[in-house]
Amino acid sequence: MSRIAYVNGLYTPLRDASVHVEDRGFQFADGVYEVCEIFGGKIIDETRHLARLKRSLAELSIRMPVKEGALKVILRETVRRNRVRNGLVYFQVTRGSARRDFVFPAADTPPTLVVIARPVDRTKVEAGAAAGISVITVPDNRWERVDIKTTGLLPNSLARQKAKLQGAREAWFFDEDGYVTEGAASNAWIVTKENTLVTRPAESGILRGITRTTLIDLAKRDNFIVSERPFTVAEAKAAREAFITAATAVITPVVKIDDTVLGDGKPGTLAIKLRAHFHSVAEHST
Numbered sequence: 712m713s714r715i716a717y718v719n720g721l722y723t724p725l726r727d728a729s730v731h732v733e734d735r736g737f738q739f740a741d742g743v744y745e746v747c748e749i750f751g752g753k754i755i756d757e758t759r760h761l762a763r764l765k766r767s768l769a770e771l772s773i774r775m776p777v778k779e780g781a782l783k784v785i786l787r788e789t790v791r792r793n794r795v796r797n798g799l800v801y802f803q804v805t806r807g808s809a810r811r812d813f814v815f816p817a818a819d820t821p822p823t824l825v826v827i828a829r830p831v832d833r834t835k836v837e838a839g840a841a842a843g844i845s846v847i848t849v850p851d852n853r854w855e856r857v858d859i860k861t862t863g864l865l866p867n868s869l870a871r872q873k874a875k876l877q878g879a880r881e882a883w884f885f886d887e888d889g890y891v892t893e894g895a896a897s898n899a900w901i902v903t904k905e906n907t908l909v910t911r912p913a914e915s916g917i918l919r920g921i922t923r924t925t926l927i928d929l930a931k932r933d934n935f936i937v938s939e940r941p942f943t944v945a946e947a948k949a950a951r952e953a954f955i956t957a958a959t960a961v962i963t964p965v966v967k968i969d970d971t972v973l974g975d976g977k978p979g980t981l982a983i984k985l986r987a988h989f990h991s992v993a994e995h996s997t
């Protein structure tokens with residue numbers, strides 16, 4: 712079965728799908744995106760992802776490419792046409808295509824909308840989570856507006872590549888004071904000796920992850936204490952547990968940070984428990 716992409720009103724085989732060479736997403740990374748998990752054929756936390764998309768667009772003065780109801784239909788149709796039961800749907804909106812100019816194009820330039828969906832092998836993913844991942848730490852060299860989910864991800868890509876070359880799955884950025892900000896494509900968490908879940912406040916230095924927000928709901932429901940405060944790389948290395956959250960990773964335990972093995976080197980029990988319960992609190996699309 713060939714994969715299908717949605718591009719500006721058309722469903723096209725992925726190999727034929729394209730955008731204009733002067734698309735501002737290509738020229739300037741002038742666009743934003745979202746990734747939702749597909750679980751049992753349903754879109755997870757769609758309401759929150761769409762709200763964040765609208766916020767990102769508003770921060771950059773980019774129009775919604777279609778009405779929200781139409782976007783929901785397109786997401787479902789792309790998932791359906793690609794027969795994704797478990798996987799992800801990725802959608803990107805750019806300011807559109809126009810003659811290359813740093814200044815924005817005319818206000819009536821239509822934004823570009825691209826949607827793709829792909830399956831993941833759940834057995835493989837679960838085996839990966841059961842083993843836990845290693846992370847490396849790297850100085851945060853990104854711009855200040857990391858609260859906007861833009862496609863400008865070169866520092867994130869460089870950090871992930873560095874992690875890969877060192878045998879790790881994720882890179883955690885740290886700020887000038889040695890505090891962890893977030894992962895290249897995930898939010899960072901630790902669990903203290905008192906079993907408190909700690910993650911950096913979303914007011915600065917991070918993207919307000921949807922998985923992060925839903926995990927805070929889960930923690931409240933199950934009476935776990937969450938402390939939204941910064942933590943240092945040193946504190947993380949001495950923590951009882953660590954894990955990452957992202958739509959693509961749900962909750963994935965961290966077992967090693969740089970050269971430091973956490974605890975007994977096995978995934979933390981709390982992280983595993985939270986992962987098992989995550990979908991009982993997340994929103995499943997209708």
Ligand code: PLP
Binds near residue numbers: 895898917920921958
């Ligand atoms: N932080 C960054 C930089 C990300 O790229 C992502 C996801 O891609 C996240 C955090 C986690 O966000 P979410 O839980 O909404 O996937």
